[in-house]
Amino acid sequence: MNRDRWEQGMSVQTLFAFAAEEESQPKPFKLQLLKWIGNKQRFAHEIISYFPTDYRVYHEPFLGSGAVLGTLAPKRGFASDVFGPLVEIWQTLHHSPETLKRWYAERWHRMSRLGKEGAYEATKADYNAKPDGADLVFLCRACYGGVVRFRKEDGYMSTPCGPHKPISPDSFGRRVDEWHRRTSGTCFEAMDFEQAMQRAKAGDIVYCDPPYSFTQKILYGAQAFSLERLFKAIADCKARGVYVALSIDGSKKSGNLICDVLIPKGLFKEEALVNCGRSMLRRFQMNGQTLEEEVVADRLLLSY
16 A cells, blocks of 8 residues: 555545555566567556456457457457467367477477477478468467568468577466466357457457558458458447457557558547557568667557
8 A cells, every 4th residue: 555645644445445446457467378460468458457347258359369368367258360270279278278388399399309490490381281270389489579471372371480599398388377277268269250249248348459451461461351341340349238449550650650540430439549669560571670760559449
């Protein structure tokens, strides 16, 4: 309890109310499971601070790295994505965490025989021959900056090996255990976002983190996505009494470039800017430079 507040003459009741409010605030959760472009692990707690506190069920139809899901750790949730190998990772985390640990360990130990880059390229070749979650879980942790990108014409995973050493199987295993606990109440499915959002009911909350039109075409080019379809799905949710929060392009280059995304009038009631730090995609594109001028801010749009 803050002593200064006590000395300023606050009542005991006010102090306890203040302490309870502080306790209810979402706390940062930094133990990232998957590396993924657009990962919101560092500021997921800030996004969650805008959520209503009385929601029923949590829905996340663009799962990716699941940063907001893992930080929120909802009692009941549905999480989905159209990308099959990614969903396979999450389903394995839920149903068989020891299998997920084994997938990662087997590919990590290849480095003792093939070297880091050799093990990475061998795993990438296996993945491109037959995409699956077992290979992808190692690739996303070992690739350059977590920038998992795919060739537009055929979905070929093309990201080179990163300069860092992938975390050890023991470290990854501890992350698996913690994420398994935090997501135990969540059901994971391979599903289009429209279908996923249709099952949300009045009092539920849907958090949408779709591919960003200004920065992520190189990453999601192999998958169809329509912002217009998403806006319609959000409008349908809003009409049913579902809370919707949407992360979307905000500003780049320390605020000098405002990403002008046309938002349907009246669809959202509130808007906030969330500082995302420096762009990993730009760092990847510019050979690892520290990009002081490439600070990104997301717009967080709220239907409530």
